[in-house]
Amino acid sequence: MKAAVYYENGPPGVFKYEDVEDPACLPEGILIDVEAVSIEGGDTLNRARGELATVPHIVGYQAAGTIVEVGEKVTNFKPGQRVTTVNMHGSHAEKRSVFAQTAWAVPDGMDIRTASAIPVPFGTAHDCLFEFGRLKEGETVLIQAGASAVGLAAIQLAKRAGATVIATASSAEKLDRLREYGMDHGINYKTQDLVAEAMRLTDNRGVDLVVDPVGGPTLQKSILALGYRGRVSTVGDAGREDALMDLSTLRAGNRSITGVFLGAEIFTDRVYRNIEKMIAEIAKGELKVVLDKSFALKDAAAAHEYIESRKAFGRVTLTP
Template identity: 50%
Template sequence: MKAAVYDNPGPPAVLRYADVPDPTCGPEDVLIAVEAISIEGGDLINRRSTPQQTPWIVGYAAAGTVISVGENVRDRAVGEKVTAFDMHGSHAELWSVPASRTWLVPDGVDISQAAALPISFGTVYHCLITKGGLHETETVLIQAAAGGVGLAAIQLARDIGATVIAVASGSERQAGLSGLGAPHVIDRLEKDVVEEVLRLTGRKGADLVIDPVGSTLQASLSALAPEGRLVFVGNAGGGSLNVDLWQPMQNNQTLHGVFMGPLFERPAVYRTVSQLLEAVAEGRMEVVIDRVFPLHEASKAHEYAQTAKPLGRVVMVP
């Protein structure tokens, strides 16, 4: 099969399109003919890490058609459309993943949207509701709101009835966020995010902050209300995650770290992703796709995802 692989960590240019052996379908696995690959933030980070072996196929998320089923798998069948999550291997024509990490794609859900949904929407539900405990009377600040996680957070917070303050730059991206349900959008290049949040909340601060950036954590804490909650998920900004904890201690604030990798197979999380796929099928949620690249242009796709400030997910197709 063809795949986007790399031998040494580095920038997008390290990715090359190559022939590699087809994956085997283990007894607990399904083998998927990949039709859409979602480039996740973790893929960009992992590409800069030393591969476990060479050549290495990066990639967390993809969707396609089941073409083989492991001998112990009872709830998947050849021919079904599924979306899947695993720790590597999605940047390829074929992908073998544990059946427990796949979800059936409902009728009416585009395969690209299906590929991009589990990580972004599943993560956001866990951040907003399970950890964040967001209520309709509260205000939530969403950092990097034009990314996949941010766009999902706007929609879920909107459905809860909470007041959304979103952070993004660029007029087109800001208009997109407003259209999805963010009444307040702060351009971080033009205004001080902390001061603007305090102004919008009558100097109180946000009750909940969702931060997928990492490098903005100190600002997120400064924009957080006393006894508020900060959920940090990922490190899209790169660098170390250093913050001064004296302030949150004095203000009785709560910090939650979220890493979804080991959580997707938990029954409650798994059910949530299935429900969110149904919400997309019913038109209640939208998975925003910014641009689609062919898999053989994986280096260009990664470069675009990393530097172009896309609105939503970047997708590749084999």
């Protein structure tokens, strides 16, 4: 099969489009013909500085397509069925092998690009808000990187749970578009003082919860934007800078910070059912997946470059 691979970390130019061996179907797994690859924030980070599981490495958490083989221990899927899948790597390829426990059936009529972009961002956003963030109706939440896939999912989920939603982004254009998904107030963190704005928007009370996929120096600002008993769900390092924090700033307001990693619980029934439910809600139009450009798999470098130009709004995908 063809795959977009790299032999070393670096800028998007490290991608090579090569012939590699087809992956084997595991007894507990399925093998799919990939029809859409959703490029995750974690994929661009892995290319830039992450671990290479093999050399060459095929990056990628999420891809959707059609099952071509089913492992002998799998009873709930059959060849020909459309699924969306998650694995630690291997999405940037024509075929991928995953455990059946991290595959979800694609509802009839759902576009395969949409399906490819659901499990990780929606599962993660839901956990950041509810499982670990303990968000309640009437609270105020600040979503950092609102125009990221995790951010767009979190904005919608928080709004429908009855929260007031503040979001940040790097441009006025992105903030304007976020209103459509439920954002009440936007903060342009390039031109505005994030903490002062969060305080102004909450009459100096501070927010109840921050979802922070950016990390680095932003994480300290997330803590300082909290009100009494406020919580931060720290979920990523999209900003690509080291986090320098003064944890003593949590103490005065009985504030807390919790790490969130979907991968640590993705094999649980709780996460599986939660993602399955959100796939059904997306099929009914109750939640929306925001898609940006699609590139050919052979142009993975250009796709990663486009994401890193900060112009993308929602998910960029690849088509083998």
